[in-house]
Amino acid sequence: MNQARLSDQAYAGIVEIIKSEELEVGARLPSEARLAEMFGVSRAIVREALVRLASDGITEARRGAGSFVKSRPSERLAAFMPSTELPTTLGSYEVRFVLEAEAARLAATRRTPQEMVHIEDGMATLREALLSSEPAHAEDMELHRRIAEATGNPAFVIAFDALWNDVEKIMRAGVDISRSRPPEVIATMLREHEVIVAAIRAQDPEGAALAMRWHLWEGRRRLMP
Amino acid sequence: MNQARLSDQAYAGIVEIIKSEELEVGARLPSEARLAEMFGVSRAIVREALVRLASDGITEARRGAGSFVKSRPSERLAAFMPSTELPTTLGSYEVRFVLEAEAARLAATRRTPQEMVHIEDGMATLREALLSSEPAHAEDMELHRRIAEATGNPAFVIAFDALWNDVEKIMRAGVDISRSRPPEVIATMLREHEVIVAAIRAQDPEGAALAMRWHLWEGRRRLMP
DNA sequence: CCGAAAAATCTGTTGGACAGCTTATAAGGT
């Protein structure tokens, strides 16, 4: 009668524990015996779930010591981020320069109509936010993320998300520096994004890559003239 | 004394059976008890390997009937990816292609003498491992990571580490499939790496980027001809 | 207060057992 295997439920249960208990990376999970007791299953079932979690890079088992959180599922893509070594502004832009230019190129080549709608929606949201003179970092990032998604290649999103936190800090800092953002800068930023989206819409790979490079180049100049 | 878990060996062993016995998609694997007998381990160990194989989309278990081949590893390397977010084999290499080529270029430009020593050490370790016909994925990865570090830009290392898990799985899968790696392939892999290191040593940015692109391109071809 | 020995925990692994599902086999009727 039980269609779903118990080890699948145990897998989900352990993920839920990591999330709800807010176990940080490096924290120890309950022992296999304790988990088995909690879920009302045998230890063998818990082990089957744990080898899958370890295989997925979420946990790590140390013989004799216990199982530990290796990367939190919700933040899995941004794991291993050393908060001490903050990349320089230049640093993040260097990576975005190659990564997102390639993402824009591939997005122009491979985008489905559905993904195009997704990008257009993101563009509309960003336009609205910029015109109302709000900070709009989140909307900016979201548009870039949707472009990465439109490559159809999750690896781009993985790399993109890994940089997300730091890039966001840099952008916030940038706005703090030039808080009085003149209207012509806003108009320029808007136009740059629209050129990128237009190139992806027109399925023009080189145009999209060039527009993205230009946008990032100008963005860095705006931060550190 | 056993550093490696038995279930990892069982995982590799079952993949080997699928490949060597030329089991087609839909074919039935030996029973868990039979596999346990073949590998000289308990049934619990075989089950731990099988839940991972099922999670990776390679096999499928039907209660009461047996386990069946769902997709052959050689045909779909993507099946070795984590079940939640699935980067394709092509996917990871696409990102590495732009990311690591740029890292090699910058490493050649900016490397300090100290970082060069670090890279040379990694190269020596990789050479030793390859010549003794060991798997050498870890050494390979470590060298690439040290090149990323030599950019002096932590953002590259962040992006690189984010992809690490998945790329490592692809490499393991690749070696499992082509276990009998001929000496000329080892020599080629060694030479490719040495060309990259030489270009960084000579502070030749374009040469380093080109050598890295060539290496990754050939590496992908070796995995999926 | 410190360091070493002992105890408690924990993972990795094994063997056996049983329920319930699926396939193969045998029996029986037509």
Next chain:
DNA sequence: ACCTTATAAGCTGTCCAACAGATTTTTCGG
């Protein structure tokens, strides 16, 4: 012979009890 059906065999899913070996915690003597 052929088809149906009942029985047997095999398999996965699950549980329990146990032990080796590694690690952490506790205890105890100086």
